[in-house]
Amino acid sequence: MATTYFSKRNLQFLLHEVFKAEELTKYEYFSAHDRETFNLVLDSATYIADTIMHPYLKDVDKNQPELKNGQVTVHPKVKEYLKAMGEAGLIGAGFPFEHGGQQLPEMISSCVGFILMAANNGMMYTGLTSGAAHLITSFGSAQLSEFYVPKLLDGTWQGTMALTEPQAGSSLSDVTTSATPQPDGTYTIKGQKVFISAGDHDACENIIHLMLARIEGAPMGTKGISLFVVPKYRPDGTGNFIDNDVVSTGVYHKMGQKGVPAMHLTMGSSDNTIGYIVGEPHQGLPYMFQMMNEARIGVGMTAAAIATAAYYAALQYARERPQSRRLNEKNRLDSPQTAIINHPDVRRMLLFQKAVTEGALSVLIEAARLYDISEVAEGDEKENAFLMLDLLMPVAKSYPSEMGVQSVSQSLQTFGGYGFTEDFPVEQLYRDIRITPIYEGTTGIQAQDLLGRKMTMKGGKAPQLLFAEINKLIGEASTFDDLKPYADQLTAELKGIQDVMASLVPHVQKGDIERYLSDATLFLEMFGIVVVAWQWLKQAVVAKQALLTQNPQGDDLVFYEGKIHTMKFYFHYEVPKTLGLAVRLKDTEVLTIVSEKELAL
């Protein structure tokens, strides 16, 4: 088992040197904190990750949840984990003091998630609880908050997001779970939900579902869906709890992330499921979508974390495993074999992993920072941060997921045949990460969101803001001779995106949305490469400044030089991929030339 699963040095660099987390404490809401309290929280997460999570990575995978007699049994360490997370205040890290939280920025709490998921992503329970509790505190009544939130945040109860239904996967407007108003203001709930992560298990005392359902007679589509709290056990009014008729109909057996049960739930099979409405009727989807950025940062962090853990496992193996001789000494059979890290092919695979994982983490922390500002700032600052965040979100969710899948594949390849065996952790991480381009909106959905909405909303203001930000960085980078070529390359890439948009927009003007969006996924890929190039250049500028002003020595010197070199790798190896993408995106040949039947023969 690899002992390193993330780089503390890199996390500190990004949080404090690149994104200057402490600057957030200038806002009243975060003013109780400083760099030290931020780091204490990360240390606390690392302790839990090191002791309760990482040692059980394989064990949690090997002993997947089973449903027997209506009860789901999960790994015994989950209970210990939930308790430790509750006690450390980490489930409520981002919540206001008034709700018993630590009022920490998303920048910090999302990095807590990164550490935990790098250690053992099969114990992905608490992020769901935080998300559910956040829906209640944001939109629910004071009564709901008082009753549910404390036990969610202390780890006694589990929260879930119960959205997906068998007939409504990515299409939430087709949700059919019904809610019927009762005279006492509650609702009876009837329907089915699928793929509900942590939707039932025995490591907590109650499961609190934040569930989408349609109130009888509500308008069709997205405007008729409401949000409910639907507990597994509901209060009976006398201080006791009774069964709420939420039946675990099945547990999915999955390829990865086996530690977390994905449940098929049936509500109301005995006509005895009660739901408590959150906020106003018919506002369920708007509420959910207000939580979406946070949830998607969480998925991106999970993907970046898994890929990071795989990278460090591969790196360790590559440094230790002798095989063959260096290419320029191929015939020196009497010399000992060299470590495989000395083969250019292996070196390239490792650099790819480093460039992808550190680039992904960087864009995610950027997104979390924008999230925080959009929450606590005011006026234009708030508005602009929100627009930038909205624009970056499809990348911050998809780049870590899609490129993370490729990165872990290269980690596995680094091990050769051993990577395919259970003797090393990478085969598990390869299985685990594959869900990330699917949940919380598939890559295809993210792409439609980016090109269909974010690029054009408010007259294209979001990309204008982003490009202005990138151009500012380009200006800074250009003052350093050895960074200037990369700044110039980034300028050309921005132009490339504008050219692609110019060739696509006429389709919208003709009302042909399908044609406009048909290669949206490729646009997202191209846009993501450029956004991450910006992140790498930003890191390189900070490293360059440190080298010039701090006279760093030893590991620090190596670290900063490594950042600049990895930026160069990214620009030389990854950025050129946009060339082919741009050609494709400006192409006029369409997919619809191929009929369904042609595909089948």
Add this chain to the structure above:
Amino acid sequence: MATTYFSKRNLQFLLHEVFKAEELTKYEYFSAHDRETFNLVLDSATYIADTIMHPYLKDVDKNQPELKNGQVTVHPKVKEYLKAMGEAGLIGAGFPFEHGGQQLPEMISSCVGFILMAANNGMMYTGLTSGAAHLITSFGSAQLSEFYVPKLLDGTWQGTMALTEPQAGSSLSDVTTSATPQPDGTYTIKGQKVFISAGDHDACENIIHLMLARIEGAPMGTKGISLFVVPKYRPDGTGNFIDNDVVSTGVYHKMGQKGVPAMHLTMGSSDNTIGYIVGEPHQGLPYMFQMMNEARIGVGMTAAAIATAAYYAALQYARERPQSRRLNEKNRLDSPQTAIINHPDVRRMLLFQKAVTEGALSVLIEAARLYDISEVAEGDEKENAFLMLDLLMPVAKSYPSEMGVQSVSQSLQTFGGYGFTEDFPVEQLYRDIRITPIYEGTTGIQAQDLLGRKMTMKGGKAPQLLFAEINKLIGEASTFDDLKPYADQLTAELKGIQDVMASLVPHVQKGDIERYLSDATLFLEMFGIVVVAWQWLKQAVVAKQALLTQNPQGDDLVFYEGKIHTMKFYFHYEVPKTLGLAVRLKDTEVLTIVSEKELAL
């Protein structure tokens, strides 16, 4: 479970219309055959695949081999499968009549492998037996052949390729298993082998290892390695068999292809392992390498087969699964949901799978055809076919493997969340196919073989022959107005490869092999895209001719049009990827700028 796992129509198209398999019967060696006997063999394989293999796809995965009390137990259907394959004459399909074979071309027997592996790649046993028997018939004594080959080819005994050792993965020159000559001409064998597929199991009566070992006092490196037959049970000279001290030390638990045990074997732990030399001492590696093309066609076929099975599963799902509305009707909530195949994003994913899998199968049949000609033709024809085959082999092994991994990933994505569950076969196929870029020479090894040897051997004669062949096809394609743009594009791609070579070769001239080969994997990727473009254009020309001359109707019409459209998809979506690769390959920035320590911090 998907019921279609390959397209019989496409296989017939490639074998008979594109590659004109029957033309091989003009050679004396294949003269007993015709199109009908070829098809009978394929039907026979399909019957076994349909009845004994495909129904147990999941079951074989779920019940992986276990080692207990020194004995490896495999799925009970394996025994039935081996017997059926032996009885149908399929293990020896490619062997000469004199050895009890069917004297069929590799073109046909490799397609038998394709069908079997598409049905259930977890039953990958017989290809190993064929390979082992082929080594014996090619290089072993008549005595060895007479004793071992009949029982291998009738499925009573299992053959293996025992090359890899713990300290010598890709570096066979570092093999240390020792062979000590005995007075009777046999050798005592001592050492360890790892990852020996089908290296021990209870579905056969004996295991016959074709094993590399070093005779005491042999020269160092590749020139000192010999090949031995090392059976699990050896003849005692009285007509009985005794234990040959080949101990199953462990069975690897793998991420995929779980049906086939990958064994760790220890020879000589009781100083009682006897090996029988195959051919001349110190010729083990040359012998093995003469079998390599055949073995690598087998791996490529396995990868293409797995990806094909996943494609048909995804296609079926996409046609049946309703979700959301078409993009141009987004707000028509009262209309029923459309099948997801009607979403451009899903259509693109499916076309990608079709383009990759049918392109991969095409290049593999091309390779098999060249293999056959190189075996049975004479003079220049033989020599040229051999050179072309040698050049194409890295692509024919790596393109199906590397792109197959991506293709199955897109199959999984087509299913959304369901793809990640065990309810559908794709999660298994996603795990299974991941080994193919590793075994029989990793992609990195293939890339060094291509750029380091094949492109430059005999003064670059192999690429000259290939380019001449491609140019001939370009000439044909150019006579059709709607194919001409693609013919022109292919011409430009050939130029692109020549430009890259021109920028790389100076490194060799300076003796800097490491620099020359540092991005060999990217060169292989670029070269592979162009080779498969050639295959697609070739298919399109045949389809075009059929459309113009045969007046096809119904399914035939759709099939041929689908071929032309998929070719267009490939040229519009896949070929542009070479742009970025060429830029990278001509770049002068090198990987060695990043130190080992920089990677680790």
